[in-house]
Amino acid sequence: MKLIRKSILIFLIAGPFFFNSCDSGINLFSKSDDVQLGKDLDAEIRNNPKEYPIFKGDPSVKRYINERIFQHILASSKIESKGTYNYQLEIIDQDVLNAFALPGGYIYVYTGLLNYLDSEAALAGVLGHEIAHAEERHATERMTSYYGVSILLSLVLGENPSQIAEIGANLFVGLGFLANSRSDENQSDERSFEYMKDTRYYPGGVKFFFERMRDDGLVSSKSDKVATFLSTHPDPIDRIANTNNRLQSAGLPVKDYKSEGEGIYKSEYLSNIKNKLPKK
Numbered sequence: 001m002k003l004i005r006k007s008i009l010i011f012l013i014a015g016p017f018f019f020n021s022c023d024s025g026i027n028l029f030s031k032s033d034d035v036q037l038g039k040d041l042d043a044e045i046r047n048n049p050k051e052y053p054i055f056k057g058d059p060s061v062k063r064y065i066n067e068r069i070f071q072h073i074l075a076s077s078k079i080e081s082k083g084t085y086n087y088q089l090e091i092i093d094q095d096v097l098n099a100f101a102l103p104g105g106y107i108y109v110y111t112g113l114l115n116y117l118d119s120e121a122a123l124a125g126v127l128g129h130e131i132a133h134a135e136e137r138h139a140t141e142r143m144t145s146y147y148g149v150s151i152l153l154s155l156v157l158g159e160n161p162s163q164i165a166e167i168g169a170n171l172f173v174g175l176g177f178l179a180n181s182r183s184d185e186n187q188s189d190e191r192s193f194e195y196m197k198d199t200r201y202y203p204g205g206v207k208f209f210f211e212r213m214r215d216d217g218l219v220s221s222k223s224d225k226v227a228t229f230l231s232t233h234p235d236p237i238d239r240i241a242n243t244n245n246r247l248q249s250a251g252l253p254v255k256d257y258k259s260e261g262e263g264i265y266k267s268e269y270l271s272n273i274k275n276k277l278p279k280k
């Protein structure tokens, strides 16, 4: 395990930059490995309330997000693994501006992000993005390129398959495991944009969060609140431009996070989500 721990350290320090140029697209894990890994890591999260306190406030908040937004996105025919993956949503009660996905469809969103957003379209864009990370299997793809094909093959084919889960659990420390590359981010934004076309939501909502961060001066901030987000989701400014290009190519209006009207759903967001969260 010493080698693995040393690797984690490098992983955490190098973060997303290390992976920019080595998206191989090779994935030695099977979809059922993704499900098992996600299940194990989800259990770790639930057993670690200090680091990941599950939201215990008004249960209607999670129910609303799940039924009205999450399941609505999952109804898109473009989400191909919904029969295989355990798609589920959880809220973590921390003042952190972030959301993340584990392999196999386990999606988490922080109350800090829910408090920061102000429309269903913005939240739907984020959830679509996280669903795309699970669908495209970015985490196990990254683990494949990180550990190398030969090491993983010996684990996959070897006598100790539980070691795969152990690697995943170790990588998960400090969320280093979730540091996404630029190309993974771009692909997930693009997929989210496509999923949104099948929903009631404005497809450009995926960028609303970044526009507000930009206007609030948070993109280059070193505050704890955004540090994890920026280390796991690089280049928010480029992502705004990429989404605007997608909107233009699709002949859709380029709206921003201040926009109201069709497909945005601000008052619904306020009354069913934001106003039901404890005030900070």
Ligand SMILES: [Zn+2]
Residues within 6 Å of the ligand: 129, 133, 180, 184, 185, 188, 232, 233
């Ligand atoms: Zn991402």
